[in-house]
Amino acid sequence: MLAEVLLLARKDLRIERRAKVAVGQVAPLTLLIVVVFAFALDANAPLLEIGAGGLYWVAVLYGGTLLTQRAFEIETEGGNFDDFKMSPIKAQSLFLGKSLSLFIQICALELVLTPAILLLYDVQVAEWLLLIAAGVAGAVAFSVCGVLWGVMAAGLRVRSTLLPLLLIPVLAPVLLAGSRAFETALGIRADAGWSWTSLMFVIAAVHTVVGLAAFGFLLEES
Amino acid sequence: MPERTDDSKMTATPLTRVLGILGIAASVVMAVLGLFISPPDVVQGEAVRMLYLHVPSIWIAYGSFVLTSISSLLFLARSKRREDSGRHYDRLAGSAAEVGVVFTGLTLITGMLWGKVTWGTYWQWDARLTTTVLLFVTYLGYLALRRLPADPVVRGRRAAVMALISFINVPIVHYSVDWWRTLHQKASLSVGRRPEITGEMYWTLLYSALTVTIVGAWLIIHRYRVIRLEEIRDEENLKMLISSRHQEKPTDSTAAGEVS
Numbered sequence: 001m002l003a004e005v006l007l008l009a010r011k012d013l014r015i016e017r018r019a020k021v022a023v024g025q026v027a028p029l030t031l032l033i034v035v036v037f038a039f040a041l042d043a044n045a046p047l048l049e050i051g052a053g054g055l056y057w058v059a060v061l062y063g064g065t066l067l068t069q070r071a072f073e074i075e076t077e078g079g080n081f082d083d084f085k086m087s088p089i090k091a092q093s094l095f096l097g098k099s100l101s102l103f104i105q106i107c108a109l110e111l112v113l114t115p116a117i118l119l120l121y122d123v124q125v126a127e128w129l130l131l132i133a134a135g136v137a138g139a140v141a142f143s144v145c146g147v148l149w150g151v152m153a154a155g156l157r158v159r160s161t162l163l164p165l166l167l168i169p170v171l172a173p174v175l176l177a178g179s180r181a182f183e184t185a186l187g188i189r190a191d192a193g194w195s196w197t198s199l200m201f202v203i204a205a206v207h208t209v210v211g212l213a214a215f216g217f218l219l220e221e222s
Numbered sequence: 223m224p225e226r227t228d229d230s231k232m233t234a235t236p237l238t239r240v241l242g243i244l245g246i247a248a249s250v251v252m253a254v255l256g257l258f259i260s261p262p263d264v265v266q267g268e269a270v271r272m273l274y275l276h277v278p279s280i281w282i283a284y285g286s287f288v289l290t291s292i293s294s295l296l297f298l299a300r301s302k303r304r305e306d307s308g309r310h311y312d313r314l315a316g317s318a319a320e321v322g323v324v325f326t327g328l329t330l331i332t333g334m335l336w337g338k339v340t341w342g343t344y345w346q347w348d349a350r351l352t353t354t355v356l357l358f359v360t361y362l363g364y365l366a367l368r369r370l371p372a373d374p375v376v377r378g379r380r381a382a383v384m385a386l387i388s389f390i391n392v393p394i395v396h397y398s399v400d401w402w403r404t405l406h407q408k409a410s411l412s413v414g415r416r417p418e419i420t421g422e423m424y425w426t427l428l429y430s431a432l433t434v435t436i437v438g439a440w441l442i443i444h445r446y447r448v449i450r451l452e453e454i455r456d457e458e459n460l461k462m463l464i465s466s467r468h469q470e471k472p473t474d475s476t477a478a479g480e481v482s
Binding site: 166 | 352359363366
């Protein structure tokens with residue numbers, strides 16, 4: 001199963017490397033959002049500093065939703081799901097493989113966004129370990145939720161508008177937990193940053209269990 | 223078992239008419255009890271009267287979402303075995319979710335009005351309010367999924383899975399006041415805990431819950447029927463289109479094609 005997961009993740013990442021949608025479009029767009037936030041808040045330095053954690057996760061949410069859409073577009077455009085159904089690859093492997101490739105892409109997005117936030121919003125990191133752990137936890141939670149809800153909207157004509165509607169309420173607790181954890185990591189306020197990080201791992205675990213149980217069934221219907 | 227298509231059963235029956243009239247009468251009595259008979263609160267004064275609509279609304283919303291989940295589970299379990307795909311369970315899930323969303327919306331509106339009087343603001347980002355609005359938006363997403371143009375059984379099965387996952391939010395909303403520090407007061411009535419209110423206020427609240435349940439049940443029954451009538455209309459339209467297509471005279475080009 002591990003070999004299948006790695007194979008599927010590698011396949012998605014190879015497609016992305018060749019198409020360069022994540023690097024060429026999604027990453028610049030999320031950077032633009034970070035800049036636009038500064039315009040919207042009138043480049044008010046204290047306000048940007050206080051809101052840095054939340055603004056960072058809103059940008060990740062937006063970029064991650066686009067990446068999730070893209071992860072399913074590459075399958076539905078070519079009718080690949082029908083091929084998967086006929087192949088001996090397990091649905092659980094597909095769920096984990098797509099989650100892994102999405103996780104790597106979101107982590108890459110975070111690697112671009114974090115220095116941007118630190119430089120543009122002029123914030124200092126107080127706890128590097130917490131910052132990294134929260135970033136990883138958020139990416140894990142985002143990727144498993146994204147794949148679970150992505151397959152729900154896959155193959156439908158209005159998926160581009162439906163997916164954010166389904167996904168954003170589910171990801172709202174991740175946004176909240178990520179923002180609070182980042183605020184602690186950036187020294188903006190003393191809060192239970194590690195508890196919020198644990199909450200993101202719990203959300204990821206719940207969705208992984210549900211995803212492993214339901215993905216095959218949802219794939220059958222897509 | 224073939225799908226029931228008897229149109230006469232799809233409109234109001236004497237029983238549902240009685241239920242509707244009972245709902246209206248009970249609502250009038252509820253208004254009298256809530257506005258005039260029950261006393262004002264020592265702390266909140268007249269604002270407490272919002273309780274009689276606010277609390278039963280969220281109870282009915284929870285109940286509707288429970289019904290949606292049970293119906294979805296039954297639909298998933300039976301849709302592959304039954305000849306009619308168990309679509310009545312899907313219809314019931316959809317109608318209950320719609321009524322649940324309406325009552326969640328009503329809870330949010332009455333809560334905001336109540337909040338303005340007691341807290342001095344319409345909205346607070348506290349755990350109960352935030353989780354309730356998330357519940358509302360999640361089920362709006364569920365309803366959006368149900369409205370998509372797709373095969374009804376496929377769409378129903380996806381919606382059923384979503385309904386089951388979305389239900390996780392219901393206990394989170396209910397217990398948010400116990401799990402987090404919030405501005406929102408604790409539950410007025412809770413199993414295994416002494417009621418926060420007593421006397422006329424307690425009985426008025428219970429009566430309001432009964433009234434809102436009757437209204438909610440009536441709405442679910444009618445919404446179920448409207449969904450079925452919409453399906454019958456779509457089926458009839460399709461049949462009409464096919465038959466009109468069959469009756470079309472062949473054009474010169476198609477006739478020539480047939481000859482060749």
